[in-house]
Amino acid sequence: MIEQKATNITWQIGNISTEDRNKLKGHKGAVLWFTGLSASGKSTLAIAVENILFKRGCHTYILDGDNIRHGLNKDLGFSPEDRHENIRRIGEVAHLLADAGLIAITAFISPYISDRCLAREINPKVNFAEIYCNCPLAVCEQRDPRGLYKKARAGEIKEFTGIDAPYESPKNPEVTVFTDRETVKESAGKVIEYLKKTGVIPKTA
Secondary structure, three states, X not given: OXXXXXXXOOOOOOOOOHHHHHHHHOOOOEEEEEEOOOOOOHHHHHHHHHHXXXXXXXXXXXXXXXXXXXXXXXXXXXXXXXXXXXXXXXXXXXXXXXXXXXXXXXXXXXXXXXXXXXXXXXXXXXXXXXXXXXOOHHHHHHXXXXXXXXXXXXXXOOOOEOOOEXXXXXXXXXXXXXXXXXXXXXXXXXXXXXXXXXXXXXXXX
């Protein structure tokens, strides 16, 4: 738990409710938390899901791991402590986006169960869905679009998830996609069906 250092502060509540925002946008705010090994298809699937939602008139925004580390989290590395802070900050940003009525789509390895639980706890009042991009390490290494696994195997990258740092698979994710044997369209369809079933988006476009 992060210590609250600021004192004499008060949470300000506006006049526009969550229900007001949902009505205006035609869908509910939510957080879609994509997790999985590097090269498991998180970003590809997140983009595909966003494209589908956009065509349905939904308001979305993708928070991608590499993009966030170029700005908001550029001061963080890949130690367990920095990974924890990385996820905490993203959880808070995703919460703000979802509270504003957007469907926040995050694509982070987020290797530790405890950190993903923290992200869920940060977002108690919105629809939070953990989406596990299940893909064998061997397949991810074969893909290796940026050569990261090769560098990790050669010792050029330290604390690389799946090689010399652990990945803790989700125990009860809302959605599991098998990106080694499903097409992107099939995997994205499973996410969209979940959003329909839970009432985040209308069942008919």
